[in-house]
Amino acid sequence: MGLGGALYAGVTGIRSHQSWLDVIGNNLSNINTYGYKSSRLLFSDLISQNKGSAGVNPMQIGMGVKVGSISSLFTQGTLEATNNEFDFAIQGNGFFVLNGGDKNFFSRVGTFATDSSNILVDSTSGYKVLDSAGKTITIPYGSTVSANATSSITLSGTLESTPSSSSGEVLLLSSALTVSGTAVESADAATTDLNALDTNTTDYKSYIAYAAGPPEVEEVKADTITISYTDPDGNSGSVEFTYGTADDGTTVADLLKFINKEAFGDTTGTADDGSAFAYLSENDNGKIIVESNTPGKDGLSLSISDKSTDTGTWSDYEFLASTYTTSTTIYDAQGTGRNVTLTFIKQDDGVWDMRASMDSKDGSFSTHEDKDGNTTADNNTIYNITFDDKGNLVSAGGDAYNADGDPVYNNTTLTFKFDGMTSSKNVTFNLGTSGDSDGIFQSGNGSSVTASDQDGSESGSFSSFSVDTDGTLSALYSNGTSSKIAQLQLATFGNIQGLRRSGDNLYEQTDSSGEPLYTVGGTGSAGDVYSGYLESSNVDMTSELTSLIMAQRGFQLNSRVITTADDVLSEAVNLKR
Known part of the structure; x- marks a missing residue:
């Protein structure tokens, strides 16, 4: 050489x-x-x-x-935030697919925009971006969505387990009446003497009259119990129960009967006959419950005290209430929002009712016969929302009745009659999963219940769009609803090194790269799509x-x-x- x-x-x-x-x-x-x-x-x-x-x-x-x-x-480049909703980046091995007329091109750079027809295109080449079906993508500027009537509402949050207010619609004794540590059930109230209660430090005395002649008997005055109350309208009063008299009696049941008759005005003293403003009874947990006969009025209060200073039975008890009120918007078929107030009333330990109400100008609730078939009542209450000792929801809707007066259990649907609408609207309230705390649950940390989701809305117009990591584009409307526009198509290759550069950040397939494998974000090695980002060099x-x-x-x-x-x-x- x-x-x-x-x-x-x-x-x-x-x-x-x-x-x-x-x-x-x-x-x-x-x-x-x-x-x-x-x-x-x-x-x-x-x-x-x-x-x-x-x-x-x-x-x-x-x-x-x-x-x-x-x-x-x-190798993967760093994703840089641009805050431009039309910028897209891929964290993975996929490529965006662009149609150049007679063939497809592939790009890692999602610098997109819309053309005069609102079609999504690559801002540099003008090539059209393809969706998962291989079609072009149109951004629906100026589009509108019709109103949706509310048919389902999801509630979530907490209800406090311990009563905390001195007045309310339902009052619950702070602790149970017990004898030898066992709660006095309602069936035993008639045979349980007040002196037998564990909290009674000194027995109540019955009246004994003065007797002349030897041996002389000194007159003994009977002990009294003072009952102070306020009715739902705010009117106050008090009455006295005299232990041991023929009219008043000596048992727990006698005391309850006295209060019902003398304080609350129930003429029979044994059951609500419609004349009383409230009714007092004892449950099987040993607690006394006071219930208002005027739904929606929560000014009821009650206290029991011993007039004699040598007894201490009632000093350990308070009548307390737990009521929580929140509100939500329910939409009719024309998209008109109606403000509805939801009031949760504690009925017993672990048991609540939820009553819906709204301004008369917005509408009312359908009526039906009650379980006795002789009165009509508004179908606006979900009864017996029950929780277990852990605070998890057990069931709801017990003791509800349909239009025929038949019991309907686990029924959480209320019927609204909106003003201006000819037909009624059923709305189901989703309170959560039985045995779980994914909806409403009970805790000792106060009450805070909100309507976390619902399917109703007013009409709306297009405002913007969002992109999920799987490349799904969704239109967002002014009424808070959204609808799917399309899903971006991604492509992967068996030999990525075989791609040929075409300028403008584009690649073409070759015999060496093999045919593209079309897919979507979040699948295999294609990777995730991020809006508002671009991949750096x-x-x-x-x-x-x-x-x-x-x-x-x-x-x-x-x-x-x-x-x-x-x-x-x-x-x-x-x-x-």
């Missing part, structure tokens, strides 16, 4: 390192290009000239270097500058080979002299 071999080898080295400089320069020039994937150049040696063999080893002289390959590095500046130094030195060394070979050739020419 002679001295010319060194010259040609140096030339190949200069050309190859020039190509490396070109690759490095292109990488550095695109260091701020969103979605750019850096290129890597690899050298390979040229065929070697055989000079024979020395022993067993061949003698060869290489003929220089060539560019072996230039490939793209598809993955060029490593430090690495590229180091390579730049290496390329420069390689270029210089190959130049020295050429000049040295030239000097040697000059000396050979001078031999003729």
